[in-house]
Amino acid sequence: MTAPAPHVRASGAGPAVICLHANASSSAQWRSLMDLLSADHRVLAPDLYGAGRSPDWPSDRRIALRDEVDFLAPVFDESGESFVLVGHSYGAAxxxxxxxxxxxxxxxxxxxxxTLFAVVDALQPRPNGSEGIHAAVAASVAALDGGDLHEAARHFIDYWMGDGSFAAMPEPRRQAVAESMRNVRRWAHALTTEPTPLEAFAALDMPVLYMLGASSPASVHAVANVLIPRLPKVEVVEFAGLGHMAPVTHPDQINAEIVRFIADVAP
Incomplete structure (x- = not known):
């Protein structure tokens, strides 16, 4: 039986950069970054399970982040001996x-x-800063169980982007996001049950650019507060006035920082 393979956007030639997208998104979110990097790099942006044009995972309830890593094996193989990883939200996890x-x-x-919430919950029982995302997921799942994909999406998107954000989306985008809510249980499962112990991240001895939006929800700042001190070669950049979806809503600012970082540490 042939293993499932991700759909991949690819451009450019040179040292490899792999870009991993957020939940309720797809590889399309990285198009402008690909344009910036592809003059000097081979840039690969896969669709994760159930996103874009990639196949679905065969369960709406159970998936592990390592399953996503295994799914991306063909992308890693194409990238050669070494590569830079870029990720946002779920893709960053x-x-x-x-x-x-x-x-x-x-x-x-x-x-x-x-959005590696498991490291926060493992370190300290709630309340620990992660309450907001747990509540948003619970509300989305309840709406999903009631057959209302749009209401599920409203709870999820408005948590990340602010009240009214889902309603303000163009209709085609709103419909696509609503359809993606079928995956909300498994996203939550992967991010809240990841078994990797927090201290394991101290072994990541490569340069890390850790970006944050100053206006993002408390849950992602709770993750940052426990992860950043464990990363031995980390550079932290916080963007004033931006939120969790800044790589999509303000790509010029985020992409400029990524391009600068790659040029500095992994040209």
Missing amino acids: VALVAALAMPERVRALAIYEP
């Missing part, structure tokens, strides 16, 4: 687990607000 799985191949990490 996948990037961290991938770097732990093959530290000798990952030259650098550029991550924007990894």
